[in-house]
Amino acid sequence: MNAAPLSGLYAPSLALVTDLYQLTMAYGYWQQGLQDREAVFHLYFRKAPFQGGYAVAAGLALAVDWVENLQFSDDDLAYLGSLRGSKGGAMFPPEFLRYLREMKFTCDIDAMPEGTVVFGNEPIMRVRGPLLQAQLLETALLTLINFQTLVATKAARIREAAGPTDQILEFGLRRAQGFDGGLGASRAAYLGGGDATSNVLAGQRYGIPVRGTHAHSWVMAFESEVQAFSAYAQAFPDDSVFLVDTYDTLEGVRQAIHVARDMRAKGHELAGIRLDSGDLAYLSREARAVLDEAGFTETRIVASNDLEENLITSLKQQGARIDTWGVGTQLVTAYNQAALGGVYKLAALRKADDSGWDFTIKLSEQVAKTSIPGILQVRRFLNEHGKARADMLYNTAEDLPIHLILIDPADSTRRLPIRPETQYRELLEPVFRRGQRVLDLPTLAESRALAQREVQALDPSVRRFLNPHTFPVGLEMGLYEYRTRLILEKRPVRPA
Ligand SMILES: Nc1ncnc2c1ncn2[C@@H]1O[C@H](COP(=O)(O)OP(=O)(O)OP(=O)(O)O)[C@@H](O)[C@H]1O
Ligand SMILES: O=P(O)(O)OC[C@H]1O[C@H](OP(=O)(O)OP(=O)(O)O)[C@H](O)[C@@H]1O
Numbered sequence: 001m002n003a004a005p006l007s008g009l010y011a012p013s014l015a016l017v018t019d020l021y022q023l024t025m026a027y028g029y030w031q032q033g034l035q036d037r038e039a040v041f042h043l044y045f046r047k048a049p050f051q052g053g054y055a056v057a058a059g060l061a062l063a064v065d066w067v068e069n070l071q072f073s074d075d076d077l078a079y080l081g082s083l084r085g086s087k088g089g090a091m092f093p094p095e096f097l098r099y100l101r102e103m104k105f106t107c108d109i110d111a112m113p114e115g116t117v118v119f120g121n122e123p124i125m126r127v128r129g130p131l132l133q134a135q136l137l138e139t140a141l142l143t144l145i146n147f148q149t150l151v152a153t154k155a156a157r158i159r160e161a162a163g164p165t166d167q168i169l170e171f172g173l174r175r176a177q178g179f180d181g182g183l184g185a186s187r188a189a190y191l192g193g194g195d196a197t198s199n200v201l202a203g204q205r206y207g208i209p210v211r212g213t214h215a216h217s218w219v220m221a222f223e224s225e226v227q228a229f230s231a232y233a234q235a236f237p238d239d240s241v242f243l244v245d246t247y248d249t250l251e252g253v254r255q256a257i258h259v260a261r262d263m264r265a266k267g268h269e270l271a272g273i274r275l276d277s278g279d280l281a282y283l284s285r286e287a288r289a290v291l292d293e294a295g296f297t298e299t300r301i302v303a304s305n306d307l308e309e310n311l312i313t314s315l316k317q318q319g320a321r322i323d324t325w326g327v328g329t330q331l332v333t334a335y336n337q338a339a340l341g342g343v344y345k346l347a348a349l350r351k352a353d354d355s356g357w358d359f360t361i362k363l364s365e366q367v368a369k370t371s372i373p374g375i376l377q378v379r380r381f382l383n384e385h386g387k388a389r390a391d392m393l394y395n396t397a398e399d400l401p402i403h404l405i406l407i408d409p410a411d412s413t414r415r416l417p418i419r420p421e422t423q424y425r426e427l428l429e430p431v432f433r434r435g436q437r438v439l440d441l442p443t444l445a446e447s448r449a450l451a452q453r454e455v456q457a458l459d460p461s462v463r464r465f466l467n468p469h470t471f472p473v474g475l476e477m478g479l480y481e482y483r484t485r486l487i488l489e490k491r492p493v494r495p496a
């Protein structure tokens with residue numbers, strides 16, 4: 001299947017997909033002459049979603065498309081010019097709007113490739129460039145990366161439950177958060193491990209295989225199940241999956257077999273049946289037995305009905321004979337976690353006299369929520385089998401010692417020394433340099449394959465759903481010490 005070209009998804013520009021405060025800050029920076037001060041922001045989440053042990057990074061290709069098309073149109077500027085403050089004055093003066101019109105994107109962006117396994121506090125993306133521009137990217141980057149990463153992670157978990165060979169069909173469009181939510185979810189669901197979608201626009205736009213069965217209405221539109229199934233087989237003799245639960249599931253299976261025999265006499269095979277209600281473990285076992293006994297051993301059993309990873313795991317434990325999982329609502333809405341809490345934090349600012357960097361920090365009552373200063377990179381150390389062993393966050397603006405020690409930012413007594421010969425790879429890759437794209441984006445299918453390799457390479461203890469093991473992510477000792485000093489420096493000390 002050819003992937004449709006992604007470019008142009010957000011053309012003409014969607015520059016106004018932003019929060020007003022990005023534009024008010026941009027105006028303020030411009031007024032203060034700070035617009036070109038070099039800044040570094042990191043985009044990261046703090047805790048993996050679904051109480052899981054990992055996330056699958058996704059959304060970069062959409063972010064690239066949005067950034068490449070970023071331009072304020074005449075209509076955008078006219079609208080911004082029409083905005084009024086509470087005293088009725090223009091919110092943005094014409095000179096600033098002219099500045100926005102002529103602004104050329106010149107940032108550097110580094111990011112984890114889509115499909116990379118990522119853990120809490122690790123930058124998925126790093127933006128470096130003029131303060132005003134880097135600030136203006138915040139909302140759209142978060143919108144795109146948060147949702148894509150959330151749904152890709154949900155899909156990876158569903159893949160984990162279904163196992164490597166079962167088929168996963170994403171059926172969620174009708175239950176999605178609007179058209180764009182549905183479209184984005186179909187993309188992320190495929191990237192994270194789905195096999196196909198029922199969403200035809202996602203098929204056209206992203207080259208995702210489209211698949212499906214038929215609805216109850218089809219059966220109800222005929223006088224009997226046999227008539228309904230026969231008619232469907234006439235339309236799609238080699239691609240029929242009959243929904244058998246409209247009246248009585250096991251009776252429906254028998255009717256499906258009746259029609260399948262006729263099909264076979266004409267040289268066609270029934271592709272599958274679908275179960276959509278009742279006890280899916282029991283019904284699938286019974287259906288399998290009846291189909292096998294009738295000689296339809298290759299006919300697949302599709303199940304749907306509010307499925308998600310825990311239910312799929314349970315059904316497998318109950319000996320369900322389901323080989324294709326139709327998953328809708330729970331996948332596209334990431335049902336048990338409404339959003340990934342990814343944030344975009346300023347981490348470095350060039351000194352006013354250009355003599356170096358000021359590294360910046362956002363304090364929090366909880367150390368875990370305190371941001372990490374520096375111009376960060378994530379180094380993934382590998383064991384002798386090439387599997388991820390531990391990740392290190394470090395400041396690329398400082399030299400690294402030969403003997404590296406990782407410190408758990410949540411518990412500084414937990415330390416992991418790294419042997420100098422340990423293999424590693426750097427997770428953030430250059431995507432833009434001075435506003436020009438320097439990376440050829442992989443196809444969606446390639447990102448999907450990467451996601452599967454990455455998740456498979458994780459230890460099962462990190463992948464499990466219940467109380468997963470925490471993958472070690474540490475700060476390089478120098479960075480840890482610098483951050484601690486900065487916290488102490490910035491935190492007000494009040495005597496008791
Ligand atoms: N063997 C099973 N073990 C655990 N959960 C199951 C099992 N079989 C089905 N389920 C799940 O139980 C939930 C309820 O299914 P059930 O068919 O009883 O209700 P329903 O969705 O209201 O049915 P209907 O569509 O007929 O109204 C669904 O999420 C379904 O996937
Ligand atoms: O359960 P989900 O994971 O959200 O999967 C999508 C659901 O959408 C359909 O139901 P619906 O009742 O809308 O239509 P139908 O007549 O095709 O069953 C389908 O039968 C699934 O149950």
Ligand SMILES: O=C(O)c1cccnc1
Nearest residue numbers: 171198211212213214326
């Ligand atoms: O093709 C299907 O079976 C399908 C499509 C959307 C929603 N539920 C089922």
